[in-house]
Amino acid sequence: MRKAREVGELWFWLDTIPVVAFAGCLILGIWLASLGQLTVGELFAFFAMATALRWPLESLGFLFSFLVDARTATDRIYEVLDEENTIVDPEHPATIAEPRGELAFRGARFRYQDAAASERDLLDGIDLVLRPGETMALVGLTGSGKTTLTTLPTRLYDVTGGSVELDGVDVRDLRLAELRRHISMAFEDATLFSASVRENVLLGRDDLDLHSPEAQAVLDEALEIAQAQFTYELPDGVDTTVGEEGLSLSGGQRQRLALARAVAAKPAVLVLDDPLSALDVDTEALVEAALRRVLATTTALIVAHRPSTVALADRVAVLEDGRITAVGTHAERCAPASTTGS
Ligand SMILES: Nc1ncnc2c1ncn2[C@@H]1O[C@H](COP(=O)(O)OP(=O)(O)OP(=O)(O)O)[C@@H](O)[C@H]1O
Numbered sequence: 633m634r635k636a637r638e639v640g641e642l643w644f645w646l647d648t649i650p651v652v653a654f655a656g657c658l659i660l661g662i663w664l665a666s667l668g669q670l671t672v673g674e675l676f677a678f679f680a681m682a683t684a685l686r687w688p689l690e691s692l693g694f695l696f697s698f699l700v701d702a703r704t705a706t707d708r709i710y711e712v713l714d715e716e717n718t719i720v721d722p723e724h725p726a727t728i729a730e731p732r733g734e735l736a737f738r739g740a741r742f743r744y745q746d747a748a749a750s751e752r753d754l755l756d757g758i759d760l761v762l763r764p765g766e767t768m769a770l771v772g773l774t775g776s777g778k779t780t781l782t783t784l785p786t787r788l789y790d791v792t793g794g795s796v797e798l799d800g801v802d803v804r805d806l807r808l809a810e811l812r813r814h815i816s817m818a819f820e821d822a823t824l825f826s827a828s829v830r831e832n833v834l835l836g837r838d839d840l841d842l843h844s845p846e847a848q849a850v851l852d853e854a855l856e857i858a859q860a861q862f863t864y865e866l867p868d869g870v871d872t873t874v875g876e877e878g879l880s881l882s883g884g885q886r887q888r889l890a891l892a893r894a895v896a897a898k899p900a901v902l903v904l905d906d907p908l909s910a911l912d913v914d915t916e917a918l919v920e921a922a923l924r925r926v927l928a929t930t931t932a933l934i935v936a937h938r939p940s941t942v943a944l945a946d947r948v949a950v951l952e953d954g955r956i957t958a959v960g961t962h963a964e965r966c967a968p969a970s971t972t973g974s
């Protein structure tokens with residue numbers, strides 16, 4: 633709004649001053665001509681020159697208004713750049729040489745900074761332990777905080793109370809690079825970078841030479857698991873540039889590439905936030921069948937809305953009012969509570 637006001641004021645004066653000055657000069661010129669102190673030819677010559685000069689001067693005004701635009705834009709960029717990153721490497725980092733993949737939330741609490749003070753914590757003491765190799769589905773009403781919960785293990789946000797532990801080590805005691813090598817994520821609204829399919833999928837594999845046969849094997853396997861074989865048919869195959877500056881992909885195609893990226897990293901723990909939501913039923917079934925192989929050996933936390941995705945899990949956790957209110961197998965969840973006793 634301030635920018636609009638400043639630009640408006642600038643143009644008001646830039647338009648008004650010359651017109652008023654012209655009017656003044658005309659009146660003065662007519663008066664002088666009537667007194668015989670100025671010839672009509674001189675007056676005409678003056679206006680001819682003034683008109684010729686007017687546009688170059690006005691274009692200076694254009695440049696000034698661009699300056700205002702540029703300043704607003706730079707301010708916005710610096711607003712982000714100047715923001716202090718509070719999620720940093722610890723001073724005395726711990727390390728996990730061979731992760732087993734036990735992920736534990738211990739009384740984890742979280743609230744967004746802009747939440748009203750009167751509001752209670754969005755995550756209000758989460759206690760949940762994923763055993764090594766186990767697949768846990770997380771279900772809950774929309775807006776209950778499932779996506780928020782999935783951002784905590786990789787420290788996209790830090791807990792505001794309690795802790796999240798990987799193999800018994802607080803995630804805040806690990807270097808970010810190491811933590812994010814052990815835990816991979818795929819989001820519902822997947823982001824692809826402006827790079828080739830190959831670079832996007834192998835993003836987490838800086839140990840591989842992108843064009844080596846080993847990398848190709850990892851890529852092929854990941855694309856197969858995520859049912860993203862469509863990438864072979866792109867104009868340049870897996871070397872086609874996708875993302876903002878490249879080929880636009882559909883939501884479901886992007887989701888599958890993001891899933892392939894998470895799987896290709898071969899992490900100890902996979903965190904998937906509703907990763908199949910944009911897929912049609914047939915493709916979803918194919919991905920699920922392939923995912924089962926990966927999930928057999930990897931610890932996974934999967935946010936799921938569809939029953940078919942929930943069925944992938946060994947156990948299901950229910951998030952309600954900021955807490956995990958029930959954990960059990962899918963079958964137990966479907967049966968009436970009184971018959972299972974859990
Ligand atoms: N970046 C953010 N800043 C502030 N509040 C947020 C932010 N992201 C989410 N929220 C709020 O946190 C609450 C939980 O959001 P979250 O995305 O975790 O829900 P969800 O369980 O994943 O929902 P869905 O099933 O629809 O994906 C919502 O009320 C939302 O308004």
Ligand SMILES: [Mg+2]
Pocket residue numbers: 778779780905
């Ligand atoms: Mg969500």
